[in-house]
Amino acid sequence: MDSVERPNWAPDDIDLGRPSIARVYDYWLGGAHNFAVDRAVGDKVLADVPVLKSVILNHRAFLRRAVRFMLSQGIRQFLDLGSGIPTVGNVHEIAQSTDPDARVVYVDVDPVAVAHSRAILTGNELVNVLQTDVRDAKQVLESTEVQSLLDFDRPIGVLMVALLHFVPDSDDPHGIVADYRDAIPSGSFLAISHAGYEEGEWDPAWDDAKTTYNRGVSEMTYRRKQEVQALFDGFELVEPGVARLPLWRPESPDDLDENSAHFLSFGAVGRKP
Ligand SMILES: C[S@@+](CC[C@H](N)C(=O)[O-])C[C@H]1O[C@@H](n2cnc3c(N)ncnc32)[C@H](O)[C@@H]1O
Numbered sequence: 491m492d493s494v495e496r497p498n499w500a501p502d503d504i505d506l507g508r509p510s511i512a513r514v515y516d517y518w519l520g521g522a523h524n525f526a527v528d529r530a531v532g533d534k535v536l537a538d539v540p541v542l543k544s545v546i547l548n549h550r551a552f553l554r555r556a557v558r559f560m561l562s563q564g565i566r567q568f569l570d571l572g573s574g575i576p577t578v579g580n581v582h583e584i585a586q587s588t589d590p591d592a593r594v595v596y597v598d599v600d601p602v603a604v605a606h607s608r609a610i611l612t613g614n615e616l617v618n619v620l621q622t623d624v625r626d627a628k629q630v631l632e633s634t635e636v637q638s639l640l641d642f643d644r645p646i647g648v649l650m651v652a653l654l655h656f657v658p659d660s661d662d663p664h665g666i667v668a669d670y671r672d673a674i675p676s677g678s679f680l681a682i683s684h685a686g687y688e689e690g691e692w693d694p695a696w697d698d699a700k701t702t703y704n705r706g707v708s709e710m711t712y713r714r715k716q717e718v719q720a721l722f723d724g725f726e727l728v729e730p731g732v733a734r735l736p737l738w739r740p741e742s743p744d745d746l747d748e749n750s751a752h753f754l755s756f757g758a759v760g761r762k763p
Contacts, residue, residue, distance in 0.1 A: 499523060499602075499605065499606060499609070500525075500602065500605075501601040501602065501605050503601065504601050504602065506525050506527070507527055508527065509525075509527045509528045509530075509531045509532075509706055509707045510528065510600055510602065510707070511600065511656060511707055511708050512574050512575050512598065512600035512602060512603040513525060513528040513575065513600070513602055514528045514531060514532045514535075514703075514707050515546065515574055515575070515652070516528075516574070516575040516577065516602075517529050517532040518532055518536070518542070518543060518546045519546060519547070519550065519577050519578075520577075521575055521577045523575045523602055523606055531702060531703070531706040531707055534699075534702050534706075535699045535702050535703050536699075538695065538696065538698045538699035538702070539695070539696050539699040542699070542754075545735075545754055545755055546652075548735035548736055548755060549651055549652045549683045549735060549755065549757075550577070550578075550579060551735070551736075551744075551745055552651065552681075552683045552735045552738055552757040553579070553581070553649065553651045553681070553683070554579050554584055555738065555739050555740075555741060555745070556649065556651070556681035556683075556738075556757070556759050557581055557584045557585060557647065557649070557681075558584060558588075558741075559679075559728070559739060559759060560647040560679045560681070560759070561584075561585060561588045561589070561592075563679065563761075564645070564677075565645055565646070565647040565678075565679060566585070566589055566591065566592045566593065566644075567592065567593040567594070567639070567640050567641065567644065567645075567646050567647070568581050568582075568585060568592070568593070568594045568595070568646070568647045568648075568649060569594075569595050569597070569630075569636065569640065569646055569647070569648045569649065569670075570594060570595065570596045570597065570649045570651075571597050571624040571630070571648065571649060571650050571653055571670075572597070572598060572599075572624055572650060572651070572652070572653030572656070573596035573597060573598045573603065573607065573649075574598060574600075574603050574652075575600070575602060575603045575606050575607075576603075576606055576607050576610050581594050581596070581649065582594040582596075582611070582614065582616075582617045586616070591616065592616065593616045593617070593639050593640060594616070594617045594618075595617070595618045595619075595620060595635055595636050595639055595640060596611075596617070596618070596619045596620070597619075597620045597621075597622060597624055597630055597635075598619075598621065599621065599622065599623050599624070600621075601621065604619055604620075604621040607619040616639070617639075618635035618636070618638070618639050619635065620633050620635040620636065624650075624653070624666070625657065625661055625666055627666060627669030627670050627673070628669070631669075631670070631673050642673065642674065642675060643675060644675065645674070645675055645676075645677035645678040645679070646674045646675070646678045646679075647678065647679045647680075647681070648670050648674060648678065648679070648680045648681070649681050650667070650680070650681065650682045650683075651681060651682070651683045652683050652684075652685075653682075654666075654667075654682060654684055654713075654721065655684055655685040655686075655710045655711050655712065655713065656708055656709075656710065656711075657711070658709060658711050659711065663721060664720065664721060664723065667680070667682075667721050667722075667723075668723065668724065671723075671724050671725065671762060674762060675762070676762055676763060677761070677762065678761070678762045679759055679760065679761050679762070680722065680725055680759065680760050680762070681757070681758070681759045682718065682721055682722070682757065682758055683735060683755060683756070683757040684713055684718045684721075684755065684756050684757070685710060685711075685712050685713075685754055685755055686712050686713045686714055686715065686717070686718055686754065686755065686756050687712060687714070687754055688714060688715060689714075696754075712754070713756075715732050715756055718732050718756045718758065719731070719732045719758070722758060722760040724762065725760025725761060725762055725763075726760060726761050726762075726763055727758055727759070727760045728758075728759050728760065728761060731758060732756050732757070732758040733756065733757060733758065734755065734756065734757075735755045735756070735757045738757045738758065738759075
């Protein structure tokens with residue numbers, strides 16, 4: 491496998507034979523930083539649930555709107571947790587197009603995501619990239635990358651977009667969110683988008699896709715609306731609260747994708763009082 495495909499952007503220490511969350515996601519988003527194994531599992535899942543492609547785009551569109559909303563509230567520094575492989579509309583591009591002095595720290599555990607982030611960010615002094623597991627909030631918050639760039643006396647926008655469904659209940663997602671919440675000052679914001687569905691909505695046709703992804707890439711935990719809301723403990727949710735992604739402050743008819751409006755995802759933004 492290794493001799494067949496190792497593009498020059500691939501870090502030496504990664505296993506080209508195992509799909510990763512970040513690379514499969516990159517493939518679904520139309521990116522170029524993925525391998526044959528990622529595309530194979532990605533295609534298999536999409537064959538069972540074609541609408542998933544729209545759902546993924548909804549997460550990216552939610553990220554864009556959440557960042558723009560935070561910018562409108564005066565936020566100028568962002569901590570993007572589980573930031574993924576850079577693609578179109580990255581947080582620093584959105585933020586720095588409003589304010590060239592906006593600061594962003596990207597954090598991801600995936601070596602390809604981090605290597606590509608570092609490559610495109612060379613020379614941008616106001617953006618740092620950290621490779622670590624976001625479940626260890628202390629390690630993230632005390633890192634040089636975070637401490638040298640973010641000012642904890644000023645509000646911070648924390649982003650957990652399409653991340654927490656990769657954190658099982660046994661790893662205490664509430665506790666992880668609370669660790670970040672307790673570290674940021676009043677007036678800070680948190681954005682979460684999350685895979686989930688309500689009672690009676692699950693379509694058995696999706697079972698195969700779920701099994702393929704869980705076995706091939708990573709176990710996912712779908713959470714109900716109330717469970718997503720509970721992650722915002724200690725925050726005041728901004729309107730419209732926890733919503734289907736396309737219904738969270740849509741900015742154009744394109745955001746209101748009827749196909750996927752009611753499918754498998756929620757998003758919300760909260761403000762720390
Ligand atoms: C579905 S992608 C979302 C990427 C990006 N937030 C977006 O919305 O486009 C999830 C990302 O979270 C990262 N991730 C998952 N669990 C993680 C963890 N425990 N620590 C750090 N990153 C994690 C994956 O590597 C992947 O890049």
